[in-house]
Amino acid sequence: LSHLRLLSSPTPQLTRDEECLDAFQKELDYVYRSLRRLGTPPSEVDDLAQEVFLALRHNWATYDRERPLRPYLFGICFRMSAASQRKRRREVSYAVMEVDEPGPGPDETLLAKQLRAHVLNALEQLPLKRRAVLVMHDIDDVAVRDIAAALSIPLFTVYSRLRKGRRELEAALRRIPAPASRTTPATSGGHA
């Protein structure tokens, strides 16, 4: 029976890895979106997403499955983005340079793309820490206490960053010229 013991030992490891990959796969869109919202330039998103996966895998054994995954993943994205930002420290606003999102789907209009770039551009103006809280709260609808846990900061800090971040975002959106505020092509069918 000893060979059974030998054979069985790697199985849980494999299962855990597969489970982690499965979770990553399900949230891949979210990881990419979050990295972009946190200011990662399109050319670096692939690499950073891999770092997120590796960090997730590394911590998967200790990850508390009772907690929602997205805030946890966002926490990893945030830390990776912060480290990467510290490394490059460029002066260029990436969102202005390009918005290399996945090819436009059948319904994705130019305007939708421009609006997205507009929001990313404005988010880019916020310091990363406040941007992270605002994105989590006002786009991802993460509860304040989960934000605090994911970013390892006190509740009060979440509130104050959110308060400041909202003001800054409003101001940034006023400063940056909005796309296509002139004429917008009518899209028949609307939102029904």
Next chain:
Amino acid sequence: VSEDFPALSPEVRALLDRERTSPPLSPAVRARALAAARAAMAAGGGAAAPRAPAAWTRWAVAAGLTGVAAVAAATVAYRHQHASAPALPAAPAGTALATEPGPPPAPAPLAVPSLPQAASPAAPLPRLADDGPRRGKVTREELRLLSQARAAVAREDFAGALSPLAEHAREFPNGRLTEEREALHVKALVGLGRGDEARRAATSFAARFPRSVLLPAVRGMSARSE
């Protein structure tokens, strides 16, 4: 705590709502990312073994690049999977909105193309998330119904808000926007002068979302209806 919160203006709220429904990754990007992740897993030994992420990444990228066959297979699989993926909501037609004065300190009005969500002139309730039934993705339909209701409440067409709210409750009883729906429901009932129902709805809201930061506003509304 919610009292000191600068509520987002309807225009900004609308832009952020739109950002939520950003398009899915292209099949090629997905395939590339997953192939690299698989390669890292296959090459990397035990997951518990501590390693520097950067080193792992280099390995993953190198291995991913060599796994051309895996990429191709995954691309086909994902293309197939996404063939029926829901598309991004079409950009709404309309002229520039932007005539609503923003919050008092705003130096200039926001110029954004009109969006259904942006139709509300009233300051929206601060949107604060809570746990509970808010799991999964906000669908386009959820957003549409809630936007309708929000816009109706904003123009004080409280009766008109009830229909999209009821439809949302029917279609998405535990949707991601349940909390906002229930808060809007209280507001609509108060607006219609249906005080008893508003109080009952507020009580039910408090029971369902005891930690919601919308709760003070909901309580305030139902108290005013007494």
